[in-house]
Amino acid sequence: KNEVEQSPQNLTAQEGEFITINCSYSVGISALHWLQQHPGGGIVSLFMLSSGKKKHGRLIATINIQEKHSSLHITASHPRDSAVYICAVFGSNYQLIWGAGTKLIIKP
Amino acid sequence: IAGITQAPTSQILAAGRRMTLRCTQDMRHNAMYWYRQDLGLGLRLIHYSNTAGTTGKGEVPDGYSVSRANTDDFPLTLASAVPSQTSVYFCASSNTGLAGELFFGEGSRLTVL
Numbered sequence: 001k002n003e004v005e006q007s008p009q010n011l012t013a014q015e016g017e018f019i020t021i022n023c024s025y026s027v028g029i030s031a032l033h034w035l036q037q038h039p040g041g042g043i044v045s046l047f048m049l050s051s052g053k054k055k056h057g058r059l060i061a062t063i064n065i066q067e068k069h070s071s072l073h074i075t076a077s078h079p080r081d082s083a084v085y086i087c088a089v090f091g092s093n094y095q096l097i098w099g100a101g102t103k104l105i106i107k108p
Numbered sequence: 109i110a111g112i113t114q115a116p117t118s119q120i121l122a123a124g125r126r127m128t129l130r131c132t133q134d135m136r137h138n139a140m141y142w143y144r145q146d147l148g149l150g151l152r153l154i155h156y157s158n159t160a161g162t163t164g165k166g167e168v169p170d171g172y173s174v175s176r177a178n179t180d181d182f183p184l185t186l187a188s189a190v191p192s193q194t195s196v197y198f199c200a201s202s203n204t205g206l207a208g209e210l211f212f213g214e215g216s217r218l219t220v221l
Contacts, residue, residue: 041217043212044212088151
């Protein structure tokens with residue numbers, strides 16, 4: 001079992017739909033990251049969470065420390081949201097443990 | 109423009125050659141990292157640096173070396189490149205130590221023939 005598991009692996013939705021990507025982890029953490037990688041490679045940090053909920057524009061990230069679970073939500077999805085979304089947590093020795101990523105495609 | 113600059117963006121290299129990937133940040137971040145990204149394997153940490161003058165080994169350090177002579181620069185050197193080092197390399201920095209928010213460079217695509 002991977003220490004960080006994301007679901008779904010692939011997600012295709014229509015423009016305007018509400019999107020949820022899940023991340024479950026089994027290691028103890030100080031912080032959890034959500035990152036976005038567009039086709040062509042650039043990686044952008046979306047959120048860093050240690051508790052509760054954060055919101056930035058149409059993106060919302062939540063974390064439940066007791067359940068070792070985090071979700072990334074996208075409201076009013078748009079084709080430009082199409083990307084790979086990656087969850088990562090800090091394990092021992094400050095090394096980030098990465099999920100496999102969720103490939104999101106938003107169709108117009 | 110503040111951020112992380114990597115160079116080169118792309119390079120084709122003969123096996124056995126020495127190669128240095130450059131990484132410079134102007135955000136005065138203490139922590140810096142080098143990752144490689146391979147299809148199906150996600151991002152793997154090669155080396156990291158908590159602060160200028162210190163470095164540490166990540167998950168896949170073999171065949172790579174780094175130095176951190178100052179806060180801004182964190183070059184990654186392949187002493188004798190091998191085809192298995194064909195990958196996309198990302199440099200990153202963190203604004204609050206090794207557990208802080210990450211900022212990434214645009215990546216360097218390296219092909220070793």
